[in-house]
Amino acid sequence: MSMEENRKLLEVKDLKVSFFTPAGEVKAVDGISYSLGYNEVMGIVGESGSGKSVEAYSIIGLLQSPGRVTGGSILFEGENVLEYDAEKMRQFRGNKASMIFQNPMTCLNPVYTIGDQLMEALTCHDKTISKTQARARAIQMLELVGINNAVKRVDQYPHEFSGGMRQRAMIAMALICEPKLLIADEPTTALDVTIQAQILELMKDLQKKENTSIIFITHNLGVVAEICDRVSVMYAGRIVEQGLVQDIFYRPQHPYTKGLIASTPRLDEEDQERLVPIEGTPIDLLNPPSGCNFGPRCKNCMKICLREKPPYAQVGEGHISACWLHFMNRGSREAADTGKENTANE
Amino acid sequence: MTGYILKRIAVAILTLLLIMTITFLLMNAIPGSPFLTEKSTPEMIAKANAKYGLDKPLYIQLWNYIKSYLKGDLGTSLKMQEGTPVSTIIFHQGKFELSLKLGLYALLLAVTLGIPLGCIAAYNRGTWIDGFLRVITTVGVAIPTFVLATLLLVTFAVKLQWLPTISGSLTTWKAFIMPVISLSFYYLCYVAKLTRTSMLDAINQDYIRTARAKGVKTRSVILKHALRNSLIPVITYLGPVMAGIITGSFVVESTFSIPGLGKYFVQSVLNRDYPIIMATTVVLSALVIIMNLVVDIAYKIVDPRISLTSKEV
Numbered sequence A: 001m002s003m004e005e006n007r008k009l010l011e012v013k014d015l016k017v018s019f020f021t022p023a024g025e026v027k028a029v030d031g032i033s034y035s036l037g038y039n040e041v042m043g044i045v046g047e048s049g050s051g052k053s054v055e056a057y058s059i060i061g062l063l064q065s066p067g068r069v070t071g072g073s074i075l076f077e078g079e080n081v082l083e084y085d086a087e088k089m090r091q092f093r094g095n096k097a098s099m100i101f102q103n104p105m106t107c108l109n110p111v112y113t114i115g116d117q118l119m120e121a122l123t124c125h126d127k128t129i130s131k132t133q134a135r136a137r138a139i140q141m142l143e144l145v146g147i148n149n150a151v152k153r154v155d156q157y158p159h160e161f162s163g164g165m166r167q168r169a170m171i172a173m174a175l176i177c178e179p180k181l182l183i184a185d186e187p188t189t190a191l192d193v194t195i196q197a198q199i200l201e202l203m204k205d206l207q208k209k210e211n212t213s214i215i216f217i218t219h220n221l222g223v224v225a226e227i228c229d230r231v232s233v234m235y236a237g238r239i240v241e242q243g244l245v246q247d248i249f250y251r252p253q254h255p256y257t258k259g260l261i262a263s264t265p266r267l268d269e270e271d272q273e274r275l276v277p278i279e280g281t282p283i284d285l286l287n288p289p290s291g292c293n294f295g296p297r298c299k300n301c302m303k304i305c306l307r308e309k310p311p312y313a314q315v316g317e318g319h320i321s322a323c324w325l326h327f328m329n330r331g332s333r334e335a336a337d338t339g340k341e342n343t344a345n346e
Numbered sequence B: 001m002t003g004y005i006l007k008r009i010a011v012a013i014l015t016l017l018l019i020m021t022i023t024f025l026l027m028n029a030i031p032g033s034p035f036l037t038e039k040s041t042p043e044m045i046a047k048a049n050a051k052y053g054l055d056k057p058l059y060i061q062l063w064n065y066i067k068s069y070l071k072g073d074l075g076t077s078l079k080m081q082e083g084t085p086v087s088t089i090i091f092h093q094g095k096f097e098l099s100l101k102l103g104l105y106a107l108l109l110a111v112t113l114g115i116p117l118g119c120i121a122a123y124n125r126g127t128w129i130d131g132f133l134r135v136i137t138t139v140g141v142a143i144p145t146f147v148l149a150t151l152l153l154v155t156f157a158v159k160l161q162w163l164p165t166i167s168g169s170l171t172t173w174k175a176f177i178m179p180v181i182s183l184s185f186y187y188l189c190y191v192a193k194l195t196r197t198s199m200l201d202a203i204n205q206d207y208i209r210t211a212r213a214k215g216v217k218t219r220s221v222i223l224k225h226a227l228r229n230s231l232i233p234v235i236t237y238l239g240p241v242m243a244g245i246i247t248g249s250f251v252v253e254s255t256f257s258i259p260g261l262g263k264y265f266v267q268s269v270l271n272r273d274y275p276i277i278m279a280t281t282v283v284l285s286a287l288v289i290i291m292n293l294v295v296d297i298a299y300k301i302v303d304p305r306i307s308l309t310s311k312e313v
Helices: A052-059 A086-092 A114-123 A131-144 A163-175 A193-210 A221-227 A245-250 A255-262 A303-307 A333-337 B002-029 B042-051 B058-070 B086-091 B095-123 B128-142 B145-159 B173-203 B206-214 B218-255 B261-270 B274-302
Strands: A008-021 A024-037 A041-045 A067-076 A097-100 A181-185 A213-218 A230-235 A238-244 A312-316 A319-322
Touching: A008 A052, A008 A213, A024 A052, A024 A067, A024 A213, A024 A230, A024 A238, A041 A052, A041 A221, A052 A067, A052 A181, A052 A213, A097 A163, A097 B206, A114 A131, A114 A163, A114 B206, A131 A163, A163 A193, A163 B206, A193 A221, A213 A221, A221 A245, A230 A245, A230 A255, A238 A245, A238 A255, B002 B058, B002 B274, B086 B095, B086 B274, B095 B128, B095 B173, B095 B218, B095 B261, B128 B173, B145 B173, B145 B218, B173 B218, B206 B218, B218 B261, B218 B274, B261 B274
Parallel strands: A041 A213, A041 A230, A097 A181, A181 A213
Antiparallel strands: A008 A024, A008 A067, A230 A238, A238 A319, A312 A319
């Protein structure tokens, strides 16, 4: 591995984001840390309200009032983007890190042509580019994302595009400035399954061609398995487990991750077993419990789980999990950073 | 597009025929006669009626109107300027020009001030600026034109004596101020309220988030992406505004003694000067119809999703 590959593109350290509502402070993201290498695809999985989108929005400064970053840092190539002023953040957005969203039907401005919107993404970062050049680049990008007859399509309006094509156009727009980081916030959720597969295929393809790192936010484990190198599982504002995609799927350690996988239908399973739901509902983030956030829903919940938040245990190579179970057969918290903890404590 | 406009013109002609019929029936339903004065005898009235064809059956009279209108002849005045062609009275004595000028200035004020105020309110939602504008616009929408006009007149012309009581032919800029404000204030406030609402709606749309995610400047996000979308409901409203500003000018022209078409229209009704009533109604209706067509075309320009004809899809 070269130096370039060793360095991290993005390092999120102890990020905290809160929403200050009339009812009180909602800790949507409560101290998460992870890093993303160059050319890497990281999946962030979690259910609705687990803070996965909020976390992503804070990276490119799209948090809307009353949401605010209350702590931690986000280092992008060593620079803390949280310290950027408004103008610097604007230059960062779309240029070095860009984002695609869940609903392609509403994410494009209906009154401008696809070409105008693609060209704008380019011209708002590069004032020197001529209109002809920008247009040529827009057409080139549309071709790259697999839109046929791009020369004609570039002058069409979003309502003349289908959902899948609009998401392709969104991807083209996000990648037009050749960003180093692409944040994809449930990009396939609103599409039907065949189109989902096409978009995923396209993203995998482009990721290789353009060497873009991707943060892929989704609640769909199938999508994660398809595209991601590593996965962070989020629950109630915290990362509960993080590891390589194969570790998360084949050696899940955290009860929540296990629950998620048990509740996902599989086609390759020999005996068609019943899906196992995770009982209960997510916690109220206005009044989070003092112990483990997942405690109240956990089948293996112990006394300590309700008292104290679990620290991370190193459960494998680059695989961490925040659960008290990992410490039980050691009987001490010192185990936190050492060696492998295996499923033995199950 | 051309086909669409031709179709609209055909519909407009039919509409005008309908308007003529209704106006004709209504003005004949009012008791009285253009020739009725203290001195006139029944014989004199009958003679005058015969001279102008008012003794003929109603359907013949209506047919005569339609025939001459199709030829472009608006008839002659019966009483107010007896014998003068109506077209001369409306178009060549500065009346139409005066009303149109007043209406256009009022419209210009309503749009150029109403839309920015709406944007400012939306952008500063929840602050004192928004609150202040909300109070003003609500008051503006609630006050009838004649009350506002009278209040302005009493305050600025009678008490403070800054502005003239009689605006007359609007020869000075001072004469314009009060009539234009009273005519446009309601619409200005309404446009501001409408812009605020649709702007807030637009700001929360997903494509605004996309624009911000691209790194577009806040100014451009608001002025380019949000404003154009929020203008769609405002443009829809401008059709009725045109009509309102024209009909509203009756009150304003009377209050400020402006010899415009509105004032003349009211006088023609009082005098039962049938050809003038008919001509004024038709001219004003035609204006409203044209403005509606302009608005529909503007609508299409702002929002490409709208197709004017079903075939265009």
